[in-house]
Amino acid sequence: MAHADAAVVGNSETRPKPPPIPLSEIALTGIYEISKILNAPNRLETTLSNVLNVLSSFLQMRHGVISLLADDDVPDITVGIGWNEGTDERYKARLPETAIGQIVATAVPLVAEDVATHPLFTTDATALGADGDVRVSFIGVPIRIGAKVVGTLTIDRVWDGHSVFRLDTDVRFLTMIANLIGQTVQLHRVVSRDRDRLMAESYRLQKELSELKPARERKKVLIKGIVGDSPALRSLLEKITIVAKSNSTVLLRGESGTGKELIAKAIHELSPRAKGPFVKINCAALPESVLESELFGHEKGAFTGAINARKGRFELADKGTLFLDEIGEISPAFQAKLLRVLQEQEFERVGGNHTIKVDVRVVTATNRNLEEAVSRKEFRADLYYRISVVPMLMPPLRDRRSDIPQLAGEFLRRFNGENDRTLTFDARAMEVLMGCGFPGNVRELENCVQRTATLAHGPSIVMDDFACRRNECLSAMLWKGQSEIAPQRLRPAIPLPVLPAAAAIGASAPPAHQPVEDSAPVYAGAGAAPANRGEIPDRERFIEAMEKSGWVQAKAARMLGLTPRQIGYALKKHGIEIKHL
Structure with missing residues (x-):
């Protein structure tokens, strides 16, 4: 019995230790975790900072910096671990200009085992923390969109005698991460350009609406199926006749039972697409799996019961108008799918791999407070901008x-x-x-x-x-x-960072005796107050520059010929709240 006990003890003492986790498996886990962060609907700077946070747990590193370049190759966004508004300059100080210039120019990674002895770091070694007793190594890789270098991903660490092989492994890992970052940056830039175009279109339409003739000179607008002659309804019908002429996406907002579907059909019938189909669907009436098939169609055998291929509502509405009722009820996962279709006007059927192009004008409707849903991250901000080009508020019967x-x-x-x-x-x-x-x-x-x-x-x-x-x-x-x-049902919970210069058309229907002031900014929620007309003109110039730059202070500074520090001071002086888009 004693021998048996001894044998057990001996086995436990001589049991081999588990093998170390392979570097390839660690890298795969790191890529998976970082890809999840890149897919999250956050501000780009926040996303990149979170990437560096995760990266620090997979690599030996003291500091990490991601720097993105503007079209003129000047650093536009610079973030590090723990980034927050106003810290760009602190992270830019850690960027060795000569070394970064070489990475951008050659599109080749750069490795320096000791920055104190490397010729590219002659003036930057101290900034990286190198001194007589501390040996600092540096790795930098290019971030690309296609063949163009749009930024760099760099890390530095205290040299601990690792072999060159380990440095090479880290370079390959960082290069893969940089490729993922490049795809994310490209998507953000496409969305940003699309949003700028939509805002310009919305501003143009708002300007047309603001130039409507005085009430006594207007010709009465009659639309089949819409009954009434109240000032609130007449104002709405006049806007419809203008909005219908364009292809802009319209968001109809208002309480249940105010006739949003009827207005959507009127927009279609007064538009150049009147001879095309008018297709409607209630997004809240179907589960997500069924809604995807209804909107995009499916191929034969795509799922149980799909005995034949079937066209979706987008295909059926080609050259016409698609009305998406209760748009605020769709899930976050489906919002991403819908965003792509609205931006690109292309999709694949469920179970298919053939891309289908369509030409569809989309009108959406909701009785939800979408601004509040965006602030709670229940509704994607990029989808909100896409569908809210021309928001129109349906007047309640009261x-x-x-x-x-x-x-x-x-x-x-x-x-x-x-x-x-x-x-x-x-x-x-x-x-x-x-x-x-x-x-x-x-x-x-x-x-x-x-x-x-x-x-x-x-x-x-x-x-x-x-x-x-x-x-x-x-x-x-x-x-x-x-x-x-x-x-108060549609009043937003927070100030809205949406559209410039009264671009939220019809967002707040004023009483008939209260004229709309043409130059007053209007937010997309009902009841938002207009800007104070007594403020000095310079304030409006700063706001316009910030809106055009997507509320990125560095971009706005370049547009106005100022330094980031100067524009930061001006924003505080004029009490302009920074919007986080």
Whole structure:
């Protein structure tokens, strides 16, 4: 028995240690972790800083810096571990200019085992922390978009006697990371250019809207199927006639039941695409897997039950208009797929690998506060910019109460035609409708008229025919709880970093007696206050430069011929809040 115990102890003492993890496996894990960071929808500087944070856990390094170049090869973005706004200069101080210049010019990695003795670091060795007792090594690799070098990824470390083989391994690893960074930078730049184009288009349309003639000179706009003559509705219809002429993406915002689908169809019918198809889909009504097939189509055998190939809504809407209702309800994963289609107007069917090109104008709608969803990272900011080129707010029925008699009369006429009746409204009956809140807006008014007409006993609808006269109207209780908060439903939770110079068309519908000030910036949420006209003109010049540069201070400084320090001072002086896009 003693021998057996001894044997067990001996086995545990002589058990071989597990082999070290191969460097190739460590590198693969590092690439996987970094690819996840690069796919996250964050600001580019934040993403690159997070990459360096992860990189430091896979490589022996003291500091890491990613520097991206502008079109004139001047450093545009410089980030390091723990980057935050205003720290660019601190990281630029760690960039050896001569060595970086060689990496950019030759597009070849650079390795220096000891920067103190390397000819390219004659004036920069001290900045990297090298002195008599500390030997510092340096590795720098180019970041490319195609064949063009757009930046560098560099690290430095205290030399610990590692072999040249280890340095070569690190160079290969960093080169792979730099290639992934290059793809991400390219995507960000494409999105940025696309956003700038969309903002310019939105600004042009807003300028057209602001130049509308005074109300007394305007010709009344009539659109088939849209009933009413209230100031709020007339203002909306005038905007529709202008917006319909372009191909810009429109975002219809407003409460449920305000007629967003009807307005979307009107935009289509007044546009040059009127002879093309008008296709609609409710994004909230379908699960993500079904929605993808519905929008993009599928190939035969793509999934169980796909016995034939089928075209999606994008293909069916080619040369026409696609209306995406409840756009705010789609999942973050599907938002990325939709963004690509909206930007490139191309996609593949589910289960297919053939790229299909389409020409589709997209109109979207939501009753959600998308700005708040963006701030909570529930909705992608890049998709928000893409769909919100021309945001238009649908006025609720409480803001167009003078339209109630016309709407009620139209709904009763339809009911009579469908049911072979000749009902009319008693004079007192219309007083009941004018006194109702209708939290469900036009849709609820239509339901009320149809329900009351169905149960009416005489040739006319009278006061006592309405459910609210008998305390049987559930909507009356709903209205009581919502009447005070409903006007705030679309108010954003934060100041919005969206569009310049009143570019958010129709974002806030002012009362008829309150004219819109043409030069006042308007944010995309209802109720946002216009800028103070009393402020000095220089402030507007700084804001314009910041917006054109995507709120990157270094870019704005170059545009204005200033240093980053000067523009930072000016922004503080004028109280301009930095927007993080």
